[in-house]
Amino acid sequence: xxxxxxxxxxxxxxxxxxxTLRCSPRSGDLSVYWYQQxxxxxxxxxxxxxxxxxxxxxxxxxxxxxxxFPDLHSELxxxxxxxxxxxxxxxxxxxxGHADNEQFFGPGTRLTVL
Amino acid sequence: AQTVTQSQPEMSVQEAETVTxxxxxxxxxxxxxxxxxxxxxxRQMILVIRQEAYKQQNATENRFSVNFQKAAKSxxxxxxxxxxxxxxxxxxxxxSEGGTYKYIFGTGTRLKVLA
Numbered sequence: 001x002x003x004x005x006x007x008x009x010x011x012x013x014x015x016x017x018x019x020t021l022r023c024s025p026r027s028g029d030l031s032v033y034w035y036q037q038x039x040x041x042x043x044x045x046x047x048x049x050x051x052x053x054x055x056x057x058x059x060x061x062x063x064x065x066x067x068x069f070p071d072l073h074s075e076l077x078x079x080x081x082x083x084x085x086x087x088x089x090x091x092x093x094x095x096x097g098h099a100d101n102e103q104f105f106g107p108g109t110r111l112t113v114l
Numbered sequence: 115a116q117t118v119t120q121s122q123p124e125m126s127v128q129e130a131e132t133v134t135x136x137x138x139x140x141x142x143x144x145x146x147x148x149x150x151x152x153x154x155x156x157r158q159m160i161l162v163i164r165q166e167a168y169k170q171q172n173a174t175e176n177r178f179s180v181n182f183q184k185a186a187k188s189x190x191x192x193x194x195x196x197x198x199x200x201x202x203x204x205x206x207x208x209x210s211e212g213g214t215y216k217y218i219f220g221t222g223t224r225l226k227v228l229a
Contacts, residue, residue: 002158033217042118042205042219043159058217088157099209099217100147100166105159 003027004093004106012112018079021109025072025093031055032074033103034066035090043090049074050097078111086113116141118208120220127196128228134181135191135223137206146210148182148189153203153222162204165189193225201227 003026013019025032034046045058049068060066063081068074078085088108094101117140127133139148150162165173165182173180177194193200206220 035217035219042221043207044219045217048217056217090159092159099211102161102164108157 002104004091004104006091006106006109008109010110013081014114015081015083017081021076021089023074023091023106026104029093029095031094031097032068033092034076037088055097081113083113086111116208116216116218118206118218118220120206120223122223124224126226126228129196129198131196132194133196135204137189137220139187139208143210146208149207150191151205151207196227198227201225
């Protein structure tokens with residue numbers, strides 16, 4: 001158990017809908033990262049927050065948005081969902097916001113868009 | 115743009131034998147970090163080993179070691195005395211500071227361990 005929690009574990013929804021994925025980082029970690037893993041693919045970095053501020057942006061679609069709240073939990077919002085958005089979404093956290101900080105991964109949220 | 119390439123989609127190794135997984139990357143930055151992650155069927159991402167680019171010495175963690183060739187931009191993972199529990203997807207990952215942070219994963223190598 002990495003100490004990072006993600007809810008829900010599974011999510012099934014329809015095209016065009018909007019969903020919110022939630023992540024609680026390890027106690028003391030200030031940085032949160034979101035990744036997308038499509039079927040049998042590597043992880044695609046979406047976005048990073050550090051202490052409430054956006055720190056780095058990867059291949060995040062405009063239909064997707066994220067934020068980190070004062071209690072440091074983070075939410076990833078996915079809207080106008082398409083079939084291709086079906087994937088495993090991972091959240092990771094680290095103490096600091098630098099590239100050398102070890103990232104601890106949550107168990108992921110599996111999103112299925114029908 | 116930075117890229118990470120894992121050219122072996124699948125590898126097999128006999129239990130107790132040694133296997134090497136390949137990873138190459140492309141970058142113009144001088145400071146960066148390289149990682150190997152393991153993803154078992156549970157899908158949990160587990161850090162196996164890390165290497166700082168400024169360190170010449172290859173990292174080692176128990177049965178896992180890397181061969182880091184900075185000039186060749188190569189970062190291979192060697193697993194010694196392979197165990198059944200080593201069966202998983204292995205991902206090579208690159209991170210840099212630079213002007214913007216980059217977090218890039220390879221497409222993975224599926225390792226099968228044969229009893």
